[in-house]
Amino acid sequence: MADKEIDTSEIPPLREDFFRNARIRLPRKKQQITLRIDPDILEFFKKQGKGYQSMINEVLRKYVDAQRE
Secondary structure, eight states, X not given: OOGGGSOOTTXXXXXXXHHHSOOOOOOOOOXXXXXOOOHHHHHXXXXXXXXXXXXXXXXXXXXXXXXXX
């Protein structure tokens, strides 16, 4: 779908304060490791498609965040 075909009529315009309060957040540098994962777990994430390693990282991040609360 081309950008001009996307219906943006329900999206409110951004106000000036949006950009005034915006912060630049650079991604954290990730550390490469070797990790042993059960084959069925790895297969599940691989079936999700491209970016499965980032998805595993996100799942682990949510777990860590929940444990900190």
